[in-house]
Amino acid sequence: MTRLEDNATDRTMVLERVIxxxxxxxxxxxxxxxTLPLWWGPEGFSCRTQRIDLRTGGEWLFDMIGPDGKVxxxxxxxxxxxxxxxxxxxLLWGENGPKHAxxxxxxxxxxxxxxxxxxxxxxxxxxxxxxxxxxxxxxxxQTLGKLEAMVAGG
Numbered sequence: 001m002t003r004l005e006d007n008a009t010d011r012t013m014v015l016e017r018v019i020x021x022x023x024x025x026x027x028x029x030x031x032x033x034x035t036l037p038l039w040w041g042p043e044g045f046s047c048r049t050q051r052i053d054l055r056t057g058g059e060w061l062f063d064m065i066g067p068d069g070k071v072x073x074x075x076x077x078x079x080x081x082x083x084x085x086x087x088x089x090x091l092l093w094g095e096n097g098p099k100h101a102x103x104x105x106x107x108x109x110x111x112x113x114x115x116x117x118x119x120x121x122x123x124x125x126x127x128x129x130x131x132x133x134x135x136x137x138x139x140x141x142q143t144l145g146k147l148e149a150m151v152a153g154g
Contacts, residue, residue, distance in 0.1 A: 039146040042139040
């Protein structure tokens, strides 16, 4: 486990996917202000960005819009970005809203492919159970699948 997950196993969700594309391509799609909103979110969802500043100390203020038109306000605060290694951020419910979770995405070079690991530590164990209960793990895999489709054509 990473330091983010230590002592928080009942509040932690980890998603992993090997993407058939070089780490530089996967990283580039994640830290590009134009491409990130194109693949972020599960199948059928879109993003509407108000502000985006992809750097340590930066933020992404956006709405995820479901297939039914429902709007889900999001605010990511980037706490650490290390090129081609990892991105750490805090998730808030809407602009400066209550904290939802801390997250870390790591990018491991597999020689032409990239292992992406997304770890989320929720504020409470109940919030983690609720997220898992409505299918957040499958929805997260759909999101990583959209990233893979963008960078690997798959």
